[in-house]
Amino acid sequence: MDLKRGFLQSLSLLDELLELEEESGNFMEAVNIAKMMGDILREADLLAKAGEFLEAYELMFFYVLAKSLWSGGSKAWPLKQFTPKAELLGRALTFAKEVSSNFYELAFTEAEILSNKHDNNFEIMNQLQSSRIHSSIRGEVLCLRKLLDSHFWLNSS
Known part of the structure; x- marks a missing residue:
């Protein structure tokens, strides 16, 4: 060998x-x-x-985050969609499920935030609350940024 x-x-x-x-x-x-x-x-x-499921989840999550922020030469914000995003988040959640049920809940919240499926303020506030419950600073930061974007968008219209 x-x-x-x-x-x-x-x-x-x-x-x-x-x-x-x-x-x-x-x-x-x-x-x-x-x-x-x-x-x-x-x-x-x-x-x-x-x-090494925790490390696998983290790596996949940060890959999706980076692609969401900087795909196609964009200027980072807002989060972008890209073709395999849902599939990659699903794989990340599969890894998270193997860590623990509590960690899976945190990972599910983070995946929801990145998915851009629910962009109304009520859903973002629920995601923010869940991020705080699970002590996810990155979830909180992403939610707060989404809330700021929503606020700026409403005030600019």
Whole structure:
């Protein structure tokens, strides 16, 4: 195995090395290779295979957040939609479910905030309250920013 690793590394065949590590069940080694390749989604999936569900959720959540803020050369705010957003949030929630039921509730609230499905002030306030209950500062910040946007939008009309 070490000879195969050394050979593939010497030729910079990271895709093949990643497959070899994954097939051998060396998921944390595969995670490191995916990280070197910059393949965040694969890294999250491999973290989940390694049983690191919290880290897998965090990585997927921040990937979706970054894509929502800065996709297509946008200027960050407001949150944008992109094609696989709902699917990626679903995968993140699958990882969160494996952590604990309490953590899943927090993750569900954060996913709801990022989904942009409910943008009326009542729903945003409910999400803000849930974020506070779960001590989610990032949920609070995102909700407060949405409330500010709503306020500015109403005052500019």
